Amino acid sequence: MAFRLFELDRLCALTGQSSKGLKFAEKANLCLSMLKALPTAAPEELSSADESSDEEMAEYEDRRNFSRSQEAQVKKSGIPESGTQRASRRHHGLTPNVHQPASSTRNKSSSSATGDRRKPSISRRDHSDVANTQVPANLSTRHTAEVAAIQEQSRLKKRGSIMNGSTRLDERKSSLKPALASSRPNWGLIHTSNGAGENSGDIIDVDALADEDVQYSRLPRSGAIQSAPVSVPSAEYPASSNSNTAFSSHSLVAPSTSAMAVSTQMVVAEKLTSAVTAGVTVGISTTSTQVQKRKARKSALTKEDKHSKQKKPTLKELLIRAKEQKSREEKMKLSEYIEILPEKLHDREQKHSQFLAGTVILFARKMTETHPYLKKKLDMLYQHGATLVSAFDPAHVTHIVTAGTKAESIIQINEWIGTLVPVSQVPLRIRILDWAWVLDCGNYNRIVEPTQRRYIHDGRWKMERRLQGTVVETPVPKKRKREYVALSSEDEDDREKPTKRKSSQESAMAPKSTLPSPPSEGSPKSTVDNPLAEFNGAGPSDDDQSEVERQMARWKSFRCMQRGRLTKGVCPNQDVIDKLQKLYAVHAGRPGPDEEWKAYNTMKAIGIVRRYPTRFKSLEEAIAIKGIGKKTGLKIMEIINTGGLKRLEYERTEQTVVSEIFQDIYGVGPQLATRWFSLGLRTLEDVAQEKFGIKLTAAQRIGVKYYEDLGQRMPREEAKAIYDRVAETALSLDPKLLLELMGSYRRGRETCGDIDILITRNTKDGVDHRGILPRLLNKLRSSGIIIADLGGEMGEDLEAKYMGICRLSPTGVARRIDILCIPYEQWGGALVYFTGDDMFNRSMRLLANKKGMSLNQRGLWAGVVRDPKSRIKTCGP
DNA sequence: TGGCAAATACTG
DNA sequence: CAGTAT
DNA sequence: GCCA
Numbered sequence: 057m058a059f060r061l062f063e064l065d066r067l068c069a070l071t072g073q074s075s076k077g078l079k080f081a082e083k084a085n086l087c088l089s090m091l092k093a094l095p096t097a098a099p100e101e102l103s104s105a106d107e108s109s110d111e112e113m114a115e116y117e118d119r120r121n122f123s124r125s126q127e128a129q130v131k132k133s134g135i136p137e138s139g140t141q142r143a144s145r146r147h148h149g150l151t152p153n154v155h156q157p158a159s160s161t162r163n164k165s166s167s168s169a170t171g172d173r174r175k176p177s178i179s180r181r182d183h184s185d186v187a188n189t190q191v192p193a194n195l196s197t198r199h200t201a202e203v204a205a206i207q208e209q210s211r212l213k214k215r216g217s218i219m220n221g222s223t224r225l226d227e228r229k230s231s232l233k234p235a236l237a238s239s240r241p242n243w244g245l246i247h248t249s250n251g252a253g254e255n256s257g258d259i260i261d262v263d264a265l266a267d268e269d270v271q272y273s274r275l276p277r278s279g280a281i282q283s284a285p286v287s288v289p290s291a292e293y294p295a296s297s298n299s300n301t302a303f304s305s306h307s308l309v310a311p312s313t314s315a316m317a318v319s320t321q322m323v324v325a326e327k328l329t330s331a332v333t334a335g336v337t338v339g340i341s342t343t344s345t346q347v348q349k350r351k352a353r354k355s356a357l358t359k360e361d362k363h364s365k366q367k368k369p370t371l372k373e374l375l376i377r378a379k380e381q382k383s384r385e386e387k388m389k390l391s392e393y394i395e396i397l398p399e400k401l402h403d404r405e406q407k408h409s410q411f412l413a414g415t416v417i418l419f420a421r422k423m424t425e426t427h428p429y430l431k432k433k434l435d436m437l438y439q440h441g442a443t444l445v446s447a448f449d450p451a452h453v454t455h456i457v458t459a460g461t462k463a464e465s466i467i468q469i470n471e472w473i474g475t476l477v478p479v480s481q482v483p484l485r486i487r488i489l490d491w492a493w494v495l496d497c498g499n500y501n502r503i504v505e506p507t508q509r510r511y512i513h514d515g516r517w518k519m520e521r522r523l524q525g526t527v528v529e530t531p532v533p534k535k536r537k538r539e540y541v542a543l544s545s546e547d548e549d550d551r552e553k554p555t556k557r558k559s560s561q562e563s564a565m566a567p568k569s570t571l572p573s574p575p576s577e578g579s580p581k582s583t584v585d586n587p588l589a590e591f592n593g594a595g596p597s598d599d600d601q602s603e604v605e606r607q608m609a610r611w612k613s614f615r616c617m618q619r620g621r622l623t624k625g626v627c628p629n630q631d632v633i634d635k636l637q638k639l640y641a642v643h644a645g646r647p648g649p650d651e652e653w654k655a656y657n658t659m660k661a662i663g664i665v666r667r668y669p670t671r672f673k674s675l676e677e678a679i680a681i682k683g684i685g686k687k688t689g690l691k692i693m694e695i696i697n698t699g700g701l702k703r704l705e706y707e708r709t710e711q712t713v714v715s716e717i718f719q720d721i722y723g724v725g726p727q728l729a730t731r732w733f734s735l736g737l738r739t740l741e742d743v744a745q746e747k748f749g750i751k752l753t754a755a756q757r758i759g760v761k762y763y764e765d766l767g768q769r770m771p772r773e774e775a776k777a778i779y780d781r782v783a784e785t786a787l788s789l790d791p792k793l794l795l796e797l798m799g800s801y802r803r804g805r806e807t808c809g810d811i812d813i814l815i816t817r818n819t820k821d822g823v824d825h826r827g828i829l830p831r832l833l834n835k836l837r838s839s840g841i842i843i844a845d846l847g848g849e850m851g852e853d854l855e856a857k858y859m860g861i862c863r864l865s866p867t868g869v870a871r872r873i874d875i876l877c878i879p880y881e882q883w884g885g886a887l888v889y890f891t892g893d894d895m896f897n898r899s900m901r902l903l904a905n906k907k908g909m910s911l912n913q914r915g916l917w918a919g920v921v922r923d924p925k926s927r928i929k930t931c932g933p
Numbered sequence: 934t935g936g937c938a939a940a941t942a943c944t945g
Numbered sequence: 946c947a948g949t950a951t
Numbered sequence: 952g953c954c955a
Contacts, residue, residue, distance in 0.1 A: 643952090647948095650952090656937065657952040685953045723944090725949050753944060755949085812951090847943050847950080857942075859951075874951070889939095890951090901938040911938080 385431065391423035391446040393431050397438045410441030411503065412494075417442045420458040420488070433459050437494065448482075456488045628671040632692050635701045636662045639691070642707045645716045647726040661688045663895055672696055714738055720767055722759030722846065722872075755846045762844070762861055765870035769807035776801065778811055778841065778864050778871065785835045786815065786828070793817050793825055794883070798890040810872035811862065812890055816880045829856045829877050840866055842873070854879045885915040 385393065385400075404410070417437055421430055423446045437457065438444055445453060482488060627633070636658055643655035660683050665672075672678050672692055679689035695701050711733050718729035721743065735748040744760050746752055752760070759766065779797040786793050796802070799812035815832075817825040836842040844861040855878055862873040878886045888911075889897060904911035 653937070654952050660937095660953085683953070687952060723949065727948060751945080753949095755944080855941095857951075859943095876951085894938095898938050905938075 387426060388431075389424050389426055390419065390421060390430060390434065393434060394419075394438075394444045394446050397434065397444065401435065401438055404439045404441070412437060413441030414454075415442045415503065416445060416452050416454045418445050418448055418453045418456045420456050423447075430459055433491065433494075450483055450486065453486055456482065456486060457491065457494060458489070459491055627666060627668075629665050629668060629692075629696075631699065632665050632672070632695045633662055635695045635704060636665065636688075636691070638704055639701065639707070641716055642704070642712055645712065645719055645726055645729065647730055651726075657683075658688070659895070665692065710738075718743065721756055721763060722766060723753055723756040724759065758844045758846060758861060762870040765863075766861075766872055768869060769809050770869065770871055772801050772806055772808055774864060774868075774871075775808040775811050778862060778873070779813060781839075781841055781864070782811075782813055782832070782836060782873075782875070785839070785841075786832050789828060789831055789835070790817065790823075790825065792821070792823070793828065796887065798887075799892065802891045803893060810874065813873070813875045814883075814886055814890055815875065815877045816883050816886075819880050824854060824880070825877055826854055829858055829875065832875070833858060833860075836862070843870065846872075848874075853877075882915060885911075 385396070388396070419430070419434060419437070434444060448456075640655055640658040640662060643651045643658055664681055664683050668681070675689050675693050678684050678692045679686055684692070691701055691703065711730075714733050714737075715726070715729040717740065718724050718732055718737075719726060721740075724732075732743065732748075732750060735750065737743055737748055737750065740760065740763060742748070743750070743752070775797065779795075779801075783795045786795055794816050796814045797811065798814050799810065800808045801811075815825060815828065817823070817828075833842060841864075842860050842862045846859040846861065848856070848858040848860075855876075857874065857876040859872075859874050861870050863870050876886075876890075888900070901911045904916065909916060
């Protein structure tokens with residue numbers, strides 16, 4: 057199963073993480089950490105990712121067999137057999153989840169390949185170049201004005217949406233779907249169905265594993281989670297619901313949820329948490345009889361396992377030994393621990409990339425401390441090539457690293473290393489850095505120039521500046537982009553300078569009040585108090601590396617989220633990004649699968665470039681990155697070297713330009729736009745007048761009518777204001793509704809492309825939100841908020857979606873609004889899904905697939921995807 | 934060379 | 946069913 | 952277009 061993990065770094069690339077250079081085991085760990093969020097992952101995979109012993113393989117087989125037997129049951133119970141390799145695809149337009157016979161028309165015919173992708177939803181704001189390109193003379197003046205307007209808007213960050221992929225399902229993949237689908241009509245809640253109950257094979261596995269302790273300790277266990285609830289900021293999230301559906305795990309989501317609006321990191325964290333929740337809930341979300349059945353089977357299984365263990369006692373012994381070792385280590389002081397590291401991690405070169413090679417690091421903590429968490433940090437440093445020292449020796453030490461991801465107070469640092477030397481006495485050439493720096497080094501797989509302000513404590517930073525004569529007194533309000541500027545180059549050689557230290561500078565760094573430390577980038581505050589830590593089946597003291605790796609991965613995803621926001625168009629390769637975005641628009645705006653995939657790829661490349669910390673220097677440097685191949689690499693270099701991109705020049709024909717404009721009309725996609733162009737339409741006027749015999753749909757008319765308004769993003773405050781009004785109205789209908797404003801708002805963007813509202817309701821009291829939507833909409837219409845409909849609004853169901861146009865006031869700009877109601881159980885999944893961004897979602901799903909699971913709006917599903925058999929597992933969030 | 938996320942809904 | 950949408 |  058190991059081979060599957062090889063794709064992981066691809067995922068990492070997708071999410072903006074660089075797994076480049078990581079050794080296999082690291083990749084595995086990385087993925088695991090990301091996918092800890094997917095706890096029902098076939099446990100055998102999780103364990104084997106570390107190392108697969110024969111015993112584990114045996115267990116793996118056991119479980120598979122077990123699962124197969126379940127499969128058989130599934131068949132018996134009349135649920136369509138899932139194991140078949142036939143590609144039963146859902147039929148477009150038919151009632152969802154009705155199992156389609158294999159003969160379903162959906163197949164690989166080219167038309168389906170095309171038809172299945174949705175419009176790449178090129179952001180309309182993304183035409184920075186539209187205007188400076190020769191606008192065809194025959195475009196009407198109004199059109200030109202629109203173009204200008206668009207250009208104006210184009211500075212706003214686009215919302216990074218991308219097209220989807222082909223829906224042509226891999227046959228094996230699809231094999232799991234019919235069963236899922238058929239077990240539930242309509243957006244099925246899997247966990248209540250009898251079929252689903254029978255299907256929850258992995259759950260059993262998880263339970264069984266709970267007995268196994270050590271090796272599986274990473275796996276969340278329902279019991280563990282239930283017993284470790286976190287306090288619930290109530291309003292944000294309802295605590296538990298009924299005993300049947302153990303939603304207590306939900307409470308774990310709450311803390312992050314509340315912090316969310318302000319912190320993208322927390323968005324990610326919460327996503328993961330939700331996913332975890334989703335997975336975890338499964339295990340406990342079946343009826344009691346089912347639980348009993350499961351337990352029976354579980355104990356049987358466990359016995360088998362134990363039996364097989366006795367035949368091969370080595371593993372057990374190893375485990376015991378490991379345990380002893382661990383407890384010994386736990387008692388060690390840091391200084392002692394450092395001593396044993398070379399022995400403990402003797403194979404670091406084989407297992408880990410050595411991006412810290414050559415550094416001599418002093419860990420800024422009291423060397424007498426014993427906390428395992430700190431040791432893990434040491435592990436990490438050492439693993440990746442650092443030489444650790446427990447005493448300060450200015451001649452050797454190259455870096456001083458603190459354990460926090462937020463700049464520690466200088467006083468704190470002083471206390472930690474002060475016994476060795478006062479901070480003020482540390483030569484400037486020795487950098488005092490944050491843990492974030494280490495993580496970034498991991499991200500980029502090399503030693504990152506520690507010039508980013510956020511790596512460094514304020515006082516120290518200031519002092520360094522002074523000594524350079526580049527005193528920057530500006531406490532830097534918020535959107536100063538200096539961090540990224542600094543990062544690129546300019547003062548990279550600070551530390552090279554043999555700056556003599558002046559103790560007189562000390563004063564500058566004494567009070568931490570001088571510079572308010574930046575609001576920190578989220579709330580990393582280390583895994584120790586991270587709510588997510590609760591999920592990992594064991595506390596921080598569990599399971600060596602993985603914990604640290606996990607944290608690292610977590611951070612990576614944070615970063616990748618962060619970039620989008622903080623970068624704000626300023627990064628070393630911004631020009632490249634701009635061009636690539638245009639290229640993306642070109643591809644995405646053209647019909648056909650090829651173009652779509654080019655677009656997809658271009659989009660990925662954009663993401664990668666955006667978070668690449670330095671300017672590209674060579675082609676090699678560029679194509680060494682996963683996700684950037686020869687073609688893109690060449691383009692990047694062309695842009696960097698010549699400032700332009702020839703490809704763009706000749707791709708940017710009148711057809712392209714006009715077509716893109718057309719596609720900014722709601723309801724118009726690549727195909728229509730292309731067709732219109734070839735029919736001779738050139739301007740929005742043409743479209744509005746339905747020249748050349750074209751016919752507009754109702755939605756398209758609205759799209760034309762509000763063309764300009766809809767092309768604008770709104771400030772997040774406006775989104776919030778509209779949301780507030782909607783929420784108010786909704787709550788007046790039912791005060792117990794839960795609403796959440798999703799999308800880019802929730803991701804903390806300054807501007808939002810649309811308003812995306814999620815509604816659900818805890819059914820604990822036996823009431824649900826059925827039919828609330830039409831009533832809500834009527835109210836909103838009469839209050840003038842909603843001014844046009846684009847579709848949706850399927851009445852009386854728990855799930856309902858509405859799409860329309862709204863505005864804050866009669867004079868306000870028209871905005872797109874989506875309101876969707878979902879069953880309470882799907883809250884977690886939906887939260888993840890509708891928070892996006894798209895790239896994040898796609899990568900998560902990809903990751904889920906690689907782990908043999910599948911992720912969608914409704915939750916996380918375990919079951920093998922691209923691999924053997926078809927174990928069907930389900931879990932509802 | 935196949936796959937790249939995935940599932941639904943609406944319209945004409 | 947194809948195209949667009951989320 | 953990239954990757955395996």
